[in-house]
Amino acid sequence: xxxxxxxxxxxxxxxxxxxxxxxxxxxxxxxxxxxxxxxxxxxxxxxxxxxxxxxxxxxxxxxxxxxxxxxxxxxxxxxxxxxxxxxxxxxxxxxxxxxxxxxxxxxxxxxxxxxxxxxxxxxxxxxxxxxxxxxxxxxxxxxxxxxxxxxxxxxxxxxxxxxxxxxxxxxxxxxxxxxxxxxxxxxxxxxxxxxxxxxxxxxxxxxxxxxxxxxxxxxxxxxxxxxxxxxxxxxxxxxxxxxxxxxxxxxxxxxxxxxxxxxxxxxxxxxxxxxxxxxxxxxxxxxxxxxxxxxxxxxxxxxxxxxxxxxxxxxxxxxxxxxxxxxxxxxxxxxxxxxxxxxxxxxxxxxxxxxxxxxxxxxxxxxxxxxxxxxxxxxxxxxxxxxxxxxxxxxxxxxxxxxxxxxxxxxxxxxxxxxxxxxxxxxxxxxxxxxxxxxxxxxxxxxxxxxxxxxxxxxxxxxxxxxxxxxxxxxxxxxxxxxxxxxxxxxxxxxxxxxxxxxxxxxxxxxxxxxxxxxxxxxxxxxxxxxxxxxxxxxxxxxxxxxxxxxxxxxxxxxxxxxxxxxxxxxxxxxxxxxxxxxxxxxxxxxxxxxxxxxxxxxxxxxxxxxxxxxxxxxxxxxxxxxxxxxxxxxx
Amino acid sequence: xxxxxxxxxxxxxxxxxxxxxxxxxxxxxxxxxxxxxxxxxxxxxxxxxxxxxxxxxxxxxxxxxxxxxxxxxxxxxxxxxxxxxxxxxxxxxxxxxxxxxxxxxxxxxxxxxxxxxxxxxxxxxxxxxxxxxxxxxxxxxxxxxxxxxxxxxxxxxxxxxxxxxxxxxxxxxxxxxxxxxxxxxxxxxxxxxxxxxxxxxxxxxxxxxxxxxxxxxxxxxxxxxxxxxxxxxxxxxxxxxxxxxxxxxxxxxxxxxxxxxxxxxxxxxxxxxxxxxxxxxxxxxxxxxxxxxxxxxx
Numbered sequence: 001x002x003x004x005x006x007x008x009x010x011x012x013x014x015x016x017x018x019x020x021x022x023x024x025x026x027x028x029x030x031x032x033x034x035x036x037x038x039x040x041x042x043x044x045x046x047x048x049x050x051x052x053x054x055x056x057x058x059x060x061x062x063x064x065x066x067x068x069x070x071x072x073x074x075x076x077x078x079x080x081x082x083x084x085x086x087x088x089x090x091x092x093x094x095x096x097x098x099x100x101x102x103x104x105x106x107x108x109x110x111x112x113x114x115x116x117x118x119x120x121x122x123x124x125x126x127x128x129x130x131x132x133x134x135x136x137x138x139x140x141x142x143x144x145x146x147x148x149x150x151x152x153x154x155x156x157x158x159x160x161x162x163x164x165x166x167x168x169x170x171x172x173x174x175x176x177x178x179x180x181x182x183x184x185x186x187x188x189x190x191x192x193x194x195x196x197x198x199x200x201x202x203x204x205x206x207x208x209x210x211x212x213x214x215x216x217x218x219x220x221x222x223x224x225x226x227x228x229x230x231x232x233x234x235x236x237x238x239x240x241x242x243x244x245x246x247x248x249x250x251x252x253x254x255x256x257x258x259x260x261x262x263x264x265x266x267x268x269x270x271x272x273x274x275x276x277x278x279x280x281x282x283x284x285x286x287x288x289x290x291x292x293x294x295x296x297x298x299x300x301x302x303x304x305x306x307x308x309x310x311x312x313x314x315x316x317x318x319x320x321x322x323x324x325x326x327x328x329x330x331x332x333x334x335x336x337x338x339x340x341x342x343x344x345x346x347x348x349x350x351x352x353x354x355x356x357x358x359x360x361x362x363x364x365x366x367x368x369x370x371x372x373x374x375x376x377x378x379x380x381x382x383x384x385x386x387x388x389x390x391x392x393x394x395x396x397x398x399x400x401x402x403x404x405x406x407x408x409x410x411x412x413x414x415x416x417x418x419x420x421x422x423x424x425x426x427x428x429x430x431x432x433x434x435x436x437x438x439x440x441x442x443x444x445x446x447x448x449x450x451x452x453x454x455x456x457x458x459x460x461x462x463x464x465x466x467x468x469x470x471x472x473x474x475x476x477x478x479x480x481x482x483x484x485x486x487x488x489x490x491x492x493x494x495x496x497x498x499x500x501x502x503x504x505x506x507x508x509x510x511x512x513x514x515x516x517x518x519x520x521x522x523x524x525x526x527x528x529x530x531x532x533x534x535x536x537x538x539x540x541x542x543x544x545x546x547x548x549x550x551x552x553x554x555x556x557x558x559x560x561x562x563x564x565x566x567x568x569x570x571x572x573x574x575x576x577x578x579x580x581x582x583x584x585x586x587x588x589x590x591x592x593x594x595x596x597x598x599x600x601x602x603x604x605x606x607x608x609x610x611x612x613x614x615x616x617x618x619x620x621x622x623x624x625x626x627x628x629x630x631x632x633x634x635x636x
Numbered sequence: 637x638x639x640x641x642x643x644x645x646x647x648x649x650x651x652x653x654x655x656x657x658x659x660x661x662x663x664x665x666x667x668x669x670x671x672x673x674x675x676x677x678x679x680x681x682x683x684x685x686x687x688x689x690x691x692x693x694x695x696x697x698x699x700x701x702x703x704x705x706x707x708x709x710x711x712x713x714x715x716x717x718x719x720x721x722x723x724x725x726x727x728x729x730x731x732x733x734x735x736x737x738x739x740x741x742x743x744x745x746x747x748x749x750x751x752x753x754x755x756x757x758x759x760x761x762x763x764x765x766x767x768x769x770x771x772x773x774x775x776x777x778x779x780x781x782x783x784x785x786x787x788x789x790x791x792x793x794x795x796x797x798x799x800x801x802x803x804x805x806x807x808x809x810x811x812x813x814x815x816x817x818x819x820x821x822x823x824x825x826x827x828x829x830x831x832x833x834x835x836x837x838x839x840x841x842x843x844x845x846x847x848x849x850x851x852x853x854x855x856x857x858x859x860x861x862x863x864x865x866x867x868x869x870x871x872x873x874x875x876x877x878x879x880x881x882x883x884x885x886x887x888x889x890x891x892x893x894x895x896x897x898x899x900x901x902x903x904x905x906x907x908x909x910x911x912x913x914x915x916x917x918x919x920x921x922x923x924x925x926x927x928x929x930x931x932x933x934x
Binding site for chain 2: 005010011013014017018019021080081082083084085086088089090091092093094096258259260267268
């Protein structure tokens with residue numbers, strides 16, 4: 001097989017050249033917007049660990065727009081007679097032209113996403129944004145699938161349709177086919193009443209009604225970000241697979257395409273009606289849903305909508321009616337068939353099921369001892385499942401624990417909340433007995449890349465062997481109090497995090513404090529617009545009450561700004577000692593309320609200075625007012 | 637050589653644009669395809685150029701099926717009636733596009749002839765008039781040095797001087813490069829002085845085709861006057877296509893036989909003038925001979 005028969009580089013080069021302005025704009029658009037987005041976030045001090053969702057914030061919208069424009073740039077010629085003449089008369093076979101354009105489009109998508117990934121990488125290196133390399137790879141793989149998928153379904157729609165409007169209709173049909181079927185399934189499942197049969201329930205009405213069954217829908221990657229589903233390998237694979245299928249279908253359609261079909265929607269009357277009836281399906285479903293409300297107004301609307309749609313479709317797609325008689329017949333027939341079909345489906349879904357045997361019980365983020373949690377704790381032991389379900393507090397009178405669970409029975413998924421009295425330790429015992437690893441046990445210390453200090457500033461850390469040793473031997477956070485670190489790394493398409501106490505490792509703390517202090521010093525001028533909170537931690541003592549007076553702190557800082565600055569600059573690189581203090585600069589201009597933190601190692605010296613500043617202000621009436629107010633509120 | 641075998645094309649079930657069309661276009665000739673609007677001229681060119689797929693039949697080039705074959709398409713260039721240019725492109729950029737696809741493309745030819753035609757090769761084509769755009773398209777097509785060139789309504793929008801210029805270029809191309817040129821027009825006069833073969837397309841079929849020289853030599857127009865009174869029957873030995881007598885002078889159009897001229901001379905005419913026949917006249921009388929009204933056909 002001669003591969004060159006499928007690709008003509010010279011043609012591609014000329015194609016790209018002929019649309020260079022559009023293509024370069026497209027290539028530059030996303031990276032420029034991405035830079036703009038990051039800069040905006042930086043300006044708002046809104047940085048730190050970047051999630052998959054926020055990293056792809058722009059791309060989840062762009063994946064609908066950019067590939068659409070790209071596909072139109074490459075295949076739009078099919079909708080104009082003169083451009084069809086121009087392209088098709090050139091010495092390139094149809095298959096070469098098709099595959100060259102497809103490969104070209106996909107190549108441009110890859111270039112675009114690579115550029116965007118490079119932007120992310122640069123922001124990771126040169127700014128405080130923490131964007132793990134593996135996350136960027138995931139972004140690239142995920143959005144290459146999304147962009148390619150939209151590019152392919154748009155290309156296929158252009159090939160199948162004769163003009164822009166009909167392309168949109170075909171595109172919506174292809175793109176929304178699966179989400180529509182899932183919507184119907186979800187809606188129909190509302191008629192499906194499922195009960196959890198409890199052992200101690202003698203009458204039917206005390207059995208626990210579950211939420212409607214959930215099927216494991218597997219959307220393509222273009223929909224999952226919109227539905228807040230993050231990276232999912234199954235979706236990615238499905239999207240790539242479908243993209244390949246659509247490449248094949250597009251090839252067949254391009255080879256067979258009647259090139260005389262352009263500048264109108266559908267020349268063939270059968271195709272015209274087929275597409276019209278298919279697009280009528282969701283309208284009929286809406287009509288059916290309105291009918292089931294048993295409301296008179298809804299009933300009128302349910303009849304008006306299909307008629308209006310049917311007329312509008314003809315007007316928009318062909319600017320007139322084919323024949324009134326044919327329109328009327330197809331309207332009545334298709335409406336009757338579709339609404340009848342949905343009504344039948346509704347009847348089939350309406351049933352009551354009592355679940356006796358549960359195959360699987362899944363706790364989404366099970367919290368144990370308040371802090372450590374298990375992501376998707378799956379229990380398959382039928383005895384344990386039965387015990388868990390039956391040990392619920394059926395009276396719901398004194399429960400103190402409630403858990404969102406999904407359970408699998410008869411190959412269907414259901415969701416529910418389980419309630420137990422506080423003293424119920426059945427799951428904790430199960431965890432202990434089965435030696436199930438918690439998230440912090442699963443945490444791999446040597447992969448640590450970031451520290452998030454008290455959920456505020458994120459610092460990228462180069463982990464040394466000494467740090468690693470310290471970390472591994474760090475006391476469990478549940479045994480301590482006070483402020484903690486969160487250690488992070490990104491692996492297997494998700495973040496792993498581990499909470500450790502602030503004094504877990506001196507080396508790490510010193511590293512982090514220097515980073516935080518430097519950043520704090522940089523933002524010192526923001527003090528003018530910010531509130532200052534001072535927490536002095538002595539691991540054996542509570543927070544000193546003097547520093548809890550928020551307004552007083554502010555007053556002192558306002559009056560002793562230069563002295564404070566001088567002190568902070570002098571001590572920004574101090575080694576951490578046992579007692580540490582933290583100045584939290586809360587910048588209220590920041591949208592996400594991200595604070596700046598200064599870690600003071602020499603508490604005594606800070607206290608002395610602070611007291612000196614307080615004394616010097618003692619005669620100030622405003623100062624006295626704040627002190628008085630604070631003392632009163634404290635006494636109260 | 638291009639052979640069209642039983643070629644049919646329909647755009648919908650009820651309407652055949654071309655019906656069972658068969659003809660042969662010889663190599664190294666300028667073949668004119670005439671026909672009224674909607675006769676199927678442009679569709680035929682699109683079928684030969686693999687833009688459209690035939691509903692039935694096939695196009696053979698040098699005996700090989702031509703549909704969507706790169707090697708054969710490389711030998712063809714098509715200038716349609718409705719031209720397309722890339723937005724923002726100049727003549728040079730358009731020529732470079734052609735150059736990338738046609739191995740023998742002659743960029744110097746384009747630049748040289750553009751200079752003669754006073755076309756700025758660097759100017760944006762969108763600023764050009766319709767006629768200037770057509771000149772650019774023709775120049776690019778001629779520069780491909782393709783073996784088969786197809787021009788649909790070639791000289792639309794060109795002024796007489798430019799028409800003459802391109803007719804000369806086309807003839808030169810044909811004679812120097814042994815190119816076969818197929819051009820369409822709804823106007824016979826347009827093709828008369830350039831084509832050496834003509835086909836008349838009517839309602840999707842070739843009604844009549846032939847070599848213009850043969851057509852012209854096969855038929856002649858005579859003005860004649862005899863000493864005695866005469867009528868149509870006087871010429872019954874001749875294959876008379878047309879007879880009209882005004883006073884003592886008659887105008888005859890005669891289909892050539894071996895001894896037609898001798899028969900006329902034997903009548904000892906007072907006046908015997910052989911007049912040149914226009915292509916239109918040839919067609920008119922051929923059509924009438926075939927039982928068609930010329931005005932219906934063209």
